[in-house]
Amino acid sequence: MKGLTDNANNLQISSSQVEELKTQLQDSSVLTAELPGYRAALTRWSNAAEKDAALIVLARTAEDISKTILFVQKYELDLAVVGGGHSTSGAGSTNGGVQIDLSKMRQVTVDATSRTIKAQGGALWGDVDRIAGEHGLATVGGFVNHTGIGGLTLGGGIGWLVGQYGLVIDNLLSVRLVTADGQIQTASEKENPDLFWAVRGAGHNFGVVTEFTFQAFEQKTEVYAGVLAFTPDKLESVIEFSNKLVDDDAADGRSEVICFLAVPPGGTEPTIITAVFSNTSEEESKKRYAPLLDLEPVLNTAAMIPYSSVNGMLNDFAVHGGRKSFKGTTFALPLRPAFVRNVFNELSEIIKREPDLVKSSVVLEFLQLNKVSNIPQTATSFANRGPFENAIAWMWWTDPYKDAEFRALGRHLKSFFTDELEKNRKERRITSDAVAVYSNFVEPADRDSNGIFGVNLPRLQKLKAKYDPKTLFNKMHPIKPAGNGPA
Numbered sequence: 001m002k003g004l005t006d007n008a009n010n011l012q013i014s015s016s017q018v019e020e021l022k023t024q025l026q027d028s029s030v031l032t033a034e035l036p037g038y039r040a041a042l043t044r045w046s047n048a049a050e051k052d053a054a055l056i057v058l059a060r061t062a063e064d065i066s067k068t069i070l071f072v073q074k075y076e077l078d079l080a081v082v083g084g085g086h087s088t089s090g091a092g093s094t095n096g097g098v099q100i101d102l103s104k105m106r107q108v109t110v111d112a113t114s115r116t117i118k119a120q121g122g123a124l125w126g127d128v129d130r131i132a133g134e135h136g137l138a139t140v141g142g143f144v145n146h147t148g149i150g151g152l153t154l155g156g157g158i159g160w161l162v163g164q165y166g167l168v169i170d171n172l173l174s175v176r177l178v179t180a181d182g183q184i185q186t187a188s189e190k191e192n193p194d195l196f197w198a199v200r201g202a203g204h205n206f207g208v209v210t211e212f213t214f215q216a217f218e219q220k221t222e223v224y225a226g227v228l229a230f231t232p233d234k235l236e237s238v239i240e241f242s243n244k245l246v247d248d249d250a251a252d253g254r255s256e257v258i259c260f261l262a263v264p265p266g267g268t269e270p271t272i273i274t275a276v277f278s279n280t281s282e283e284e285s286k287k288r289y290a291p292l293l294d295l296e297p298v299l300n301t302a303a304m305i306p307y308s309s310v311n312g313m314l315n316d317f318a319v320h321g322g323r324k325s326f327k328g329t330t331f332a333l334p335l336r337p338a339f340v341r342n343v344f345n346e347l348s349e350i351i352k353r354e355p356d357l358v359k360s361s362v363v364l365e366f367l368q369l370n371k372v373s374n375i376p377q378t379a380t381s382f383a384n385r386g387p388f389e390n391a392i393a394w395m396w397w398t399d400p401y402k403d404a405e406f407r408a409l410g411r412h413l414k415s416f417f418t419d420e421l422e423k424n425r426k427e428r429r430i431t432s433d434a435v436a437v438y439s440n441f442v443e444p445a446d447r448d449s450n451g452i453f454g455v456n457l458p459r460l461q462k463l464k465a466k467y468d469p470k471t472l473f474n475k476m477h478p479i480k481p482a483g484n485g486p487a
Contacts, residue, residue, distance in 0.1 A: 026063065031056040041103075044090075051096075059101060066183070069182050072097075081473075082148075106124065117214045122148065129307070138308070149212060163252075171215040174196070175199055205473050222304040228273070232270070234272065236337035236340075238259060247333040251368045255276075256367045259274050264299075276302055322359065327393040327446065347360070365390040383456050384435050395407065464479045464482070
């Protein structure tokens, strides 16, 4: 085997160094380009996020991750950590460096007495939902069940149960992680509380989490959930309903909706598709969604199903493959139907001009956020506890030569929301020190660390200097340590 190049740092990884690492690892394996399984381990949810690592560590224990981190530090190599592989920016990949792959660490266990869930860092939300459901429990998790728990949790974590229980990090009890010095540490409210504060919102900057412990909640009854699709002329009515469903301080947080401006499978022009969720009885759910059901959807799959199946209902909209980019943004309620019509028209024109973008969409989340915004902005490092709903300009294409152009079109669609929110801030006198963006939906190149972490950045910079002064963890919204110049 010839020497391997770490292109990020312009360093050569010699075959003897690779052998050195192999001899140090007890339970994990190392893949290089000539070995079976290497190419499959590079696969990501978005093909545009794939990079050729010099070597891949298929980690099985925290101890082997520690040894890998010390190896990376010793030779000053580039490091990436991948769990579910959903980052569209490539934050879970490295061009010629060392990749720690957590896919062999997916064990999930439940303590039914304390209603807690322990999940290894490489678990997917489908793993968590399934095991928890076997015990009549659930916890806040992602909308797509093949998403990794690690990346989603460390950036805050939003899912269907957010209206009842808050963010994923608001239900995170502890983590076990390997920090940049190779130490295996536990962080919780009582143990290393400063590190635990940082992990809840900026966790990608502070280590490799090998185990999460979540608070779970009783969920023995089925929920009402499914997909409804409408002809484009119903757009304004769908948006008006969605506003009313969640824009109410008296709402119980049990009923929510996500709207997609998207081309249906087999189609050529966008329409409006909704995903609905209600943690209530079938009778109550149909009462709450009656105005939507009365719009005569052309597709309606809504039914009573186990909660453990809910996060799989959007899997067909979020399949692996193709080149994808998320341009995350936010909006304030109520969202103007006329504004959404303008965005819909713009998306339609873009797809008409660029048929390769036919799978692209604009996503609008209508969630009840009181449980999120009622927690103080500085209680965790997560910096968006304001009255802001999430939206995504989700670009999806196949031609690699169009990457820059199509990402720019995503930013163009995002700019509609930026302008609308600024207008709403002034007209409605919205005051909040929240950053008005969900970091998991933002690619690092699109926003600096101040725009991601806001008022929490100075404290994060001090903690970065304490736990990762050489910025080993620098892929997802990297924070510069205090004393190292501007953020």
